[in-house]
Amino acid sequence: MPGEKQTAVKYYVGVDVGSASVRAALVDGSGSVVAHAEQPIQVWEPQPDHYEQSSADIWAACCTVTKQVVRGVDARQIRGLGFDATCSLVVVDKQCQPLAVNCEGQNHRNVIMWMDHRAASQVERINATQHRVQNYVGGAMSVEMEPPKLLWIKENLPESWEKVGYFFDLPDFLSWKATGVTARSLCTVVCKWTYMSDRGWDGSFWKMIGLEDLVKDKYEKIGNLVLSPGEAVGKGLTPEAAKDLGLPEGIAVAASLIDAHAGGLGVIGADVKGHNLPCENQPITSRLAMICGTSSCHMGVSETPIFVPGVWGPYFSAMVPGLWLNEGGQSATGKLIDHVVRGHVSFPELEAKAAASAHSIYTYLNSHLELIKKSLPVGFLTVDLHVWPDFHGNRSPLTDLTLKGMVVGLTLSRGLDELALIYLATIQAIALGTRHILEAMQAAGHDISTLFLCGGLSKNPLFVQMHADITGKPVVLSKEVESVLVGAAILGACASGDFASIQEAMAKMGNIGRVVQPNHEHKRFYDKKYEVFLKLVEHQREYRSIMSSL
Secondary structure, eight states: OTTOOOOOOOEEEEEEEOSSEEEEEEEETTSOEEEEEEEEOOOBOSSTTOOEEOHHHHHHHHHHHHHHHHTTSOGGGEEEEEEEEOOOEEEEETTSOBOOOSTTOOTTOOEEOTTOOTTHHHHHHHHHTOOGGGGGBTTSOOTTSHHHHHHHHHHHOHHHHHHEEEEEEHHHHHHHHHHSOOOEEHHHHHHHSOOBTTTBOOHHHHHHTTOGGGGHHHHTTTOSOEEOTTOBOTTSSOHHHHHHHTOOTTOEEBOOEEHHHHHHHHHTTOOOTTSOOTTTTSOGGGEEEEEESSSEEEEEEESSOOOOTTSEEEEETSSSTTSEEEEEEESOSHHHHHHHHHTSTTHHHHHHHHHHTTOOHHHHHHHHHHHHOTTSOGGGGGTTOEEEOOBTBBOSSSOBTTOOOEEEOOOSOOSHHHHHHHHHHHHHHHHHHHHHHHHHHHHHTOOOOEEEEESGGGGOHHHHHHHHHHHTSOEEEESSSOHHHHHHHHHHHHHHTSSSOHHHHHHHHOOEEEEEOOOGGGHHHHHHHHHHHHHHHHHHHHHHHHHHTO
């Protein structure tokens, strides 16, 4: 009404650093994305299984996208800033300048990416110690965690090792750049560095694996100030960072999250009343958040610690304060689908036809499957075609990075129909892998009734329906597709003091879009597919055993 005083909308900025791009969003207090921007970042692959990035390139992209989303907004309405990022390792020297993580001495390439598997021999030696910290990573450490990467640097780059000032997980590097404070997030150090929420660092572990020099100076190089996700860092945004980002000096900056955990935060706490879901009137522990992008992560929480063989955790307060987190995962999902589709001989034909129809290649493939299915449900087209999806090793629940991908049922046909079928079989294999992880979690004590999906692959209706049908569980999709960015903004909202807790912000800023129900009439078919799926890995291990006798 004229003359009435209107309350100004409060905004929060979420910044998400993925594997190939940096994204930012301006999010309001109800969780709606008001503005969104994206900027690609560079990845170097100097040799197989080595993936590197540049922290300077990443920070520059963060600045570009943040300036874009806040353009034209009254700075007084922007209340907080939250970061999430992949769990990649950033190395800087004693002057806080980028330090090479490669044999070429290229200092600008100072980030070892999360998916880098160069430290395979190091992680094998670490796991052979059977140190007690391994109980909290599913019984065996992953090559994607930071200790094996640190050991690789010490053993292969001694000159860089001597010059190191700090090792950061990428989410912590971003909060440091924004505030000048070297605080670490409980999320990163607990999930990827072996820090214990109740006991801190375990010096005996670092000494046992040959990294005793990290214990010096009270763990300064890897972090001796640890904050809960969403807690305000230092005095907020520094003048220099404020200028770089186009934000007001001093606004609250939150302790960060790993990207998958931010996605979990953005979806898992949503109000589900009125959607006829089995998790309604049940605790949040009945939900599993799936963050599906280049790789996939499966996040389940519990009130007491649950030890799941082959699944990371339990981690206390690493995502939702006061709850234990277990994290399953698949190392290549979106990347695997792209690899299979783009590597097929009929990909040029697919690309041309998709462009002519003004559709994405995946929308076109989904439509093509509908054309060739005849009277069968689409999923049944793969009755004779089966995929084992571990082209980049198995993260969960087998924790075997040496496993390879498998395809059974190939013919001499090379056309678009065959490309569509191998695409479908690959999506089904990823969903069968999710079922494998779910069964391991439930056997250990989790009681999960509903899946909450976010990330790029959640935009693909075939991917979503296959996960519902193959797991037999309903899938909840967010109103905001960019749930990871909403999760990052939730951190900023908490740091600002506008919400009393992460849980309150999750409930108010996480919103349901739609629900996809499983088709229970297809259960028998997918039960049989799952039997074949488990047989594939048995056969792979058998033939590897035979060949190892040479």
